[in-house]
Amino acid sequence: MTAPKTFAVKSFGCQMNVYDGERMAELMAADGLVPAADPAHADLVVLNTCHIRERATEKVYSDIGRLRKDAAKRGAVAPMIAVAGCVAQAEGAEIVRRAKVDVVVGPQAYHNLPALVAKAAAGEAGLDTDMPVDSKFGHLPARRRVGPTAFLTVQEGCDKFCTYCVVPYTRGAEVSRSFAAIVDEAKALVDAGAREITLLGQNVNAWEDEDGRGLDHLIRTLDRIPGLARIRYTTSHPNDMRQGLIDAHRDVESLMPFLHLPVQSGSDRVLKAMNRSHTTDSYLRVIDRVRAARSDIALSGDFIVGFPGETEAEFADTLRLVGAVGYAQAFSFKYSPRPGTPAADMADQIAPDVMDDRLQRLQAALNRDQAAFNAAAVGRTCDVLIERKGKLPGQMLGKSPWLQSVHLIGNHAIGDLVTVELVEAGPNSLTGRMPGRIAA
Ligand code: SAH
Ligand code: SF4
Ligand code: F3S
Numbered sequence: 001m002t003a004p005k006t007f008a009v010k011s012f013g014c015q016m017n018v019y020d021g022e023r024m025a026e027l028m029a030a031d032g033l034v035p036a037a038d039p040a041h042a043d044l045v046v047l048n049t050c051h052i053r054e055r056a057t058e059k060v061y062s063d064i065g066r067l068r069k070d071a072a073k074r075g076a077v078a079p080m081i082a083v084a085g086c087v088a089q090a091e092g093a094e095i096v097r098r099a100k101v102d103v104v105v106g107p108q109a110y111h112n113l114p115a116l117v118a119k120a121a122a123g124e125a126g127l128d129t130d131m132p133v134d135s136k137f138g139h140l141p142a143r144r145r146v147g148p149t150a151f152l153t154v155q156e157g158c159d160k161f162c163t164y165c166v167v168p169y170t171r172g173a174e175v176s177r178s179f180a181a182i183v184d185e186a187k188a189l190v191d192a193g194a195r196e197i198t199l200l201g202q203n204v205n206a207w208e209d210e211d212g213r214g215l216d217h218l219i220r221t222l223d224r225i226p227g228l229a230r231i232r233y234t235t236s237h238p239n240d241m242r243q244g245l246i247d248a249h250r251d252v253e254s255l256m257p258f259l260h261l262p263v264q265s266g267s268d269r270v271l272k273a274m275n276r277s278h279t280t281d282s283y284l285r286v287i288d289r290v291r292a293a294r295s296d297i298a299l300s301g302d303f304i305v306g307f308p309g310e311t312e313a314e315f316a317d318t319l320r321l322v323g324a325v326g327y328a329q330a331f332s333f334k335y336s337p338r339p340g341t342p343a344a345d346m347a348d349q350i351a352p353d354v355m356d357d358r359l360q361r362l363q364a365a366l367n368r369d370q371a372a373f374n375a376a377a378v379g380r381t382c383d384v385l386i387e388r389k390g391k392l393p394g395q396m397l398g399k400s401p402w403l404q405s406v407h408l409i410g411n412h413a414i415g416d417l418v419t420v421e422l423v424e425a426g427p428n429s430l431t432g433r434m435p436g437r438i439a440a
Contacts, residue, residue: 001102003121004043004080006036010063013050015234016200017085017107019151021048023140024084024110030141031114040070044080044117049087051166053336060087064099080120084110086170090340092129101125107171108132108156111139131172137181143188148387148415149399150194154182154218155201160237162264163275163343164307164335167202174202179209179218186222195415196230196385197222205236205245216244223254229417230385232403234260235302238278241286250293257294258328258403261286262302266321267314270307274343280321287325298328298373298402305362306335306355308346315358322365328373328402330366334359367427374404374425384408384432386416405429 007028011021024046025035036042045067049060060083068078082103083095089106096104102120105113106129116126143150157172158165186197199218201207207215219231231254238261248255261283265271268279290297303318322330334355337344377400384398384406394409398418407429412418420432 001080001121001123004033004117006042007033007044007046008036008039008042009046009048010039011048011085012056012059013048013052013085015151015198016153016156016202017048017050019153019200020085020107020110021046022146022151024048024113026141026144027111027113028117031117041074041076042079044082046082046084046113049083049085051086051090051170051338053333053338057087057091060095061099064101080117082113082117082120084113086166089129089170090166093127096125096127103127104129106130108136111136135175135177137177143185143192146189146192146194148194148385149196149198150189150192151200152182152185152189152197153177153200154215155204155207158202160203160277161275163273163346164304164338164341166338166341169340171202174206176207176209179213179221182218183221183225186228187225190225190227193415195228195417196232197228199231199233201233202235203237203240204233205240205242214242214244216242216248219245219248219252219255223252229254229383230401231255232258236261238263238283238286241290243289246289246293249290249297256401256403257297258300258401259290259297260300260302261290263321264302264304265307265310265314266318267310270310270314273309273346274304274307280317284321284324296402298404299325300403301325301327301330303330303332303362303366304335305332305358306350308335308343308350309348310335310350310358315362318362319365322362322369326373327366327369328404329370332359332362332366371425371427373402374427374430377402377404377422377430378425379422381419381421381435383417384420386412386414386418388414400430400432406432408432408434410434 009021009025011017071078081101083101084105088104103116103126108131109128112128119126155176157174158168159174161168205215263283266280382400386396386398388397390397390407396412397407400406421435422430423433424431
């Protein structure tokens with residue numbers, strides 16, 4: 001196989017995978033490859049995979065098959081394929097054996113991607129799913145150009161071992177990146193055009209520096225970077241929500257009033273079986289403290305319906321919790337048994353039609369609350385960070401502090417912060433108007 005000249009990265013799954021995908025693209029660019037004008041015709045395709053729910057693995061195999069078939073149809077040579085991300089970590093050599101891909105690289109080893117690609121070009125399949133003590137971050141090239149909103153991974157891995165979840169196995173133990181490395185990268189991102197940075201981690205609020213200072217210390221430091229207008233962070237665990245971080249929501253102006261705090265279930269029996277190590281009550285008390293610090297905060301959550309043994313009454317407890325919190329937005333999923341996790345072997349797996357029904361009812365409640373949250377924002381004046389052009393002429397799209405999509409008509413550049421009045425709400429977005437204007 002000849003050495004690839006062009007590449008494309010396709011990322012699935014969470015925002016941390018999006019971040020990793022960007023870093024892999026930067027690595028390959030630094031190695032002399034160029035992004036393919038048409039990703040479907042790239043010489044090297046990196047599939048940056050997710051393992052969190054069912055069929056992820058099968059999807060990777062079918063993607064690989066399709067890439068090869070499409071190339072054959074065009075009479076072109078099949079692209080070199082690199083499988084990265086959490087399926088790569090979970091399946092490892094099995095992918096090389098089954099799909100004969102050229103490279104398999106895990107989420108903690110992708111700094112070795114250029115070397116693995118070179119090895120593959122020389123005819124030898126490359127596999128690296130190590131989780132080295134010496135982290136990949138020190139081996140990645142500097143950030144160059146980014147959009148107005150950028151991701152920055154500050155923490156990786158998970159020690160919580162919820163019984164349904166693969167993340168502790170695919171991403172390894174909880175590790176915090178060093179304070180200095182994060183601040184340097186944040187400055188580089190701002191120099192490269194970012195106005196908003198979202199700090200990422202599987203348990204981002206478990207981040208701490210060498211002296212045990214928490215995420216609030218990092219946020220207060222980043223707040224002082226000139227040109228950085230907004231800071232966000234995700235995903236947090238209820239048990240790691242320290243008071244310092246809650247206080248930062250009260251006093252740090254650039255910290256946006258938004259908190260994604262997954263709870264998964266409103267039943268204490270189910271939470272225990274999930275090994276969540278919090279109760280509905282302790283979760284609600286965290287929410288109360290957060291709201292006391294920042295009354296307008298938008299709350300978001302993750303939910304799983306149909307965990308093994310979940311009864312109708314336990315599911316009703318989840319609906320009750322949703323009603324008590326009033327989420328601005330949320331993600332909800334049907335439980336998916338993951339190979340190697342304790343819950344996959346539990347008795348009383350829930351029938352698919354019961355899960356479907358519960359998911360529908362939960363989503364109806366969450367949609368109702370999201371619409372209510374959006375409707376309640378009408379009449380507020382707020383800043384919108386312009387992220388891109390809209391479909392209509394003169395239309396621009398951006399985000400409110402509460403992470404709502406806002407469209408407006410105006411002559412703005414991407415990256416501008418524009419003060420608008422929110423004048424109309426839909427279920428998924430709002431309309432903003434420059435104060436003083438008659439029509440949007
Ligand atoms: N670390 C974060 C999120 C991890 S994965 C946290 O603990 O909150 C993102 C979401 O995927 C989880 O919050 C959970 O709702 C969902 N998820 C994880 N494993 C799942 C599984 N086996 N089946 C269904 N949903 C799952
Ligand atoms: Fe998975 Fe639980 Fe860790 Fe979140 S806290 S990544 S759900 S094991
Ligand atoms: Fe998926 Fe891995 Fe993220 S399993 S959700 S890509 S941590």
